[in-house]
Amino acid sequence: MINNNDLIINGIIGFIIGDALGVPLEFKERNSYEKVIDMVGYGTYNLPKGYWSDDSSMLIATIKSIIDKNGIDYVDIMNNYMKWAYENEFTPNNKAFDIGNTTSKALRNYYYKDEFKICENPLNCGVDDINDNGNGSLMRILPISYYCYYKKLNDDEIYDLVKNISSLTHKHNISILGCFIYSLFAIKLLSGEEKKNAYKYIREYDYSKYFDKEIINYYTKIIDKDISKEKIDNINSSGYVVSTLESIIWCFMNNNSYYNCVIEAINLGNDTDTIGALVGGLSGIYYKNIPKEWLNELMRKDYLINLCEKFRKCLK
Numbered sequence: 001m002i003n004n005n006d007l008i009i010n011g012i013i014g015f016i017i018g019d020a021l022g023v024p025l026e027f028k029e030r031n032s033y034e035k036v037i038d039m040v041g042y043g044t045y046n047l048p049k050g051y052w053s054d055d056s057s058m059l060i061a062t063i064k065s066i067i068d069k070n071g072i073d074y075v076d077i078m079n080n081y082m083k084w085a086y087e088n089e090f091t092p093n094n095k096a097f098d099i100g101n102t103t104s105k106a107l108r109n110y111y112y113k114d115e116f117k118i119c120e121n122p123l124n125c126g127v128d129d130i131n132d133n134g135n136g137s138l139m140r141i142l143p144i145s146y147y148c149y150y151k152k153l154n155d156d157e158i159y160d161l162v163k164n165i166s167s168l169t170h171k172h173n174i175s176i177l178g179c180f181i182y183s184l185f186a187i188k189l190l191s192g193e194e195k196k197n198a199y200k201y202i203r204e205y206d207y208s209k210y211f212d213k214e215i216i217n218y219y220t221k222i223i224d225k226d227i228s229k230e231k232i233d234n235i236n237s238s239g240y241v242v243s244t245l246e247s248i249i250w251c252f253m254n255n256n257s258y259y260n261c262v263i264e265a266i267n268l269g270n271d272t273d274t275i276g277a278l279v280g281g282l283s284g285i286y287y288k289n290i291p292k293e294w295l296n297e298l299m300r301k302d303y304l305i306n307l308c309e310k311f312r313k314c315l316k
Contacts, residue, residue: 006308006312007190007285008146008308008311008312008315009305009308009309009312010284010285010288010290011142011146011186011190011281011282011284011285012059012063012142012143012281012284012304012307012308012311013284013290013295013298013304013305013308014258014262014280014281014283014284014285014290015055015056015059015142015277015278015280015281015284016052016056016059016277016280016298016304017039017262017280017284017290017294017295017298018262018265018266018276018277018278018279018280018281018283019052019053019055019056019273019274019276019277019280020039020049020050020051020052020056020294020297020298020299021036021039021262021263021266021272021276021280021294022053022265022266022271022272022273022274022275022276022277023043023044023045023047023051023052023053023272023273024036024040024041024042024043024044024045024047024049025043025044025266025267025269025272025273026043026044026045026053026098026270026271026272026273027044027270027271028043028044028269028270028272029269029270030237030267030268030269030270031269032269033269035267036263036266036267037263039293039294039297045097045098047093049297050092050297050298050299051092051093051299052092052273052277052298052299053097053098053273053274054084054096054097054098054099054100054103054136054139055139055140055273055274055277055278056277057084057090057091057096058081058084058090058103058136058139058140059139059140059142059143059277060090060304060307061077061080061081061083061084061089061090061140062077062080062140062143062144062165063143063307063308063311064080064090064307065077065079065080066143066147066311066314067307067310067311067314070314072147072161072165074121074122074123074164074165074168075122077122077165077168078110078122078125078168081103081107081110081168081169082107082110082111084096085099085103085104085107086107086111092299092300093299098273100134100135100136100239101132101134102126102127102132102133102134102136102169102170103136103169103170105127105132106125106126106127106168106169106170107125107169109125110122110125113125122168123164123167123168124167125168125169126166126167126168126169126170126171127169127170127171127172128171128172129172130172130174132170132172132175133170133172133174133175133178133240133241133242134170134175134239134240134241135178135239135240135241135244135271135274136169136170136175137165137166137167137168137169137170137175137176137179137241138166138175138178138179138182138241138244138245138274138278139274139277139278140165141162141165141166141179141182141183142182142186142278142281143311144161144162144165144179144183145182145183145186145187145190146186146190146311146315147161147315148161148162148183148187149186149187149190149191150315150316151315155209158180158183158184158187159180159209159210162176162179162180162183163176163180163210165179166179170241173211173212173215174215174218174241174242175241176211177207177210177211177215177216177218177219178219178241178242178244178245180207180210181202181219181222181223181245182245182248182278184201184202184205185198185199185201185202185249185282186281186282186285188201188202189282189285189286190285195252195253195286196253199228199249199253202222202223203222203223203224203226207223218242219242219245221246222245222246222249227246227249227250227253228249228250228253228254230246230250232250232268235247235250235268237268237269237270237271237272237275238270238271239270239271239274244271244274244275244278247265247268247275247279248265248275248278248279248282251264251265251268251275251279252279252282252283252286255283256287257283257287257289258280258283258284258287258288258289258290258291259289259291261279261280261282261283261287262276262279262280262283264279265279265280
C-alpha cells in the first residue's frame with residue numbers, strides 16, 4: 001500500500017509504473033497494435049510485466065546518490081550511472097538494457113577520463129551537439145525537481161542544477177531547456193498548483209534569462225501555443241527531447257486521472273517507456289490514485305518504496 005498523500009512515493013512510483021507500462025510497446029508505431037489498457041509483458045524486450053527500463057534505472061541511480069551524499073554530488077551521480085551501465089545495478093533483473101546513444105557516448109567519455117583526459121570533471125562529459133538531443137537527460141530529471149522544491153531553491157539555483165544534471169550526458173541547450181521546463185512544471189504541481197495554472201506558468205516564464213531565442217523557439221508548440229489543443233496526429237512521440245516533452249504535456253493536460261494519462265501516453269507509440277514514465281511522474285504527483293494492481297505487479301516493489309522513504313527523509 002502507498003499513501004495517496006505522499007507526493008514523493010506517488011511521483012516516483014508513478015514514474016516507474018509508467019515506464020513499466022511502456023516497455024513492451026517501445027518502438028512500435030502508433031495504431032500498429034491493439035490499444036493497451038492494462039499492464040502487459042513481453043513485447044519489444046520479451047520481459048514479463050512489471051519490468052522497468054533505463055528511464056527508471058537512471059532515476060533510481062540519481063536518487064540513490066542524493067540519499068548517500070545527502071545532497072548533489074556530480075561525481076557520485078556519474079559513478080552510479082556507470083554502475084548501472086557496466087555493472088547492472090539499479091535494474092529490475094540485474095541486466096541493463098535500452099541505453100541511449102548520447103548517454104552511452106557520455107559514459108564512455110567518463111570511463112576513459114583518466115587515460116585521455118576527456119572529462120575529468122563529469123560536467124564536461126556530456127555531448128553538446130544538435131544531433132544529440134534525445135530524451136536521455138529528461139528521463140532522469142524528476143528527482144532534481146523534488147530536490148529543488150523541497151530545498152526551496154530560487155530560479156537561478158534551479159537553472160544551474162538542472163543544467164548541470166543534464167550536462168552529465170546531454171550538454172546541448174535544447175536538452176537543458178526541455179529539462180528546465182519539465183522541472184518548473186513538476187515543481188508547480190508539487191506546490192499544489194492546479195495543472196492549468198502550472199501550464200500557464202511555464203508558458204509565461206521568461207526563458208530568455210537563460211536561453212537565446214533560437215533555442216526557445218524549438219519549444220514554440222508548448223510555450224507560444226497551447227499544446228493541449230493540438231490534434232493527436234500532430235503529436236510526435238519520438239525520442240527527440242522536444243517531441244517527448246510535447247507528448248508529455250499533451251497527455252497530462254488532456255486527461256483527468258493517473259490511469260487515463262499513462263494509458264494515453266503508452267498508446268502514442270514509439271518511445272512509450274520514456275513518455276509513459278514522465279507522464280506517470282507528473283500524474284502521480286497530481287492525481288495520485290495509482291492502481292494497486294499495477295503497484296503489486298511492479299518488479300522490486302518493496303525496494304522501490306523503501307528507496308522513496310529514504311529519499312523523503314533526505315529531502316525534508
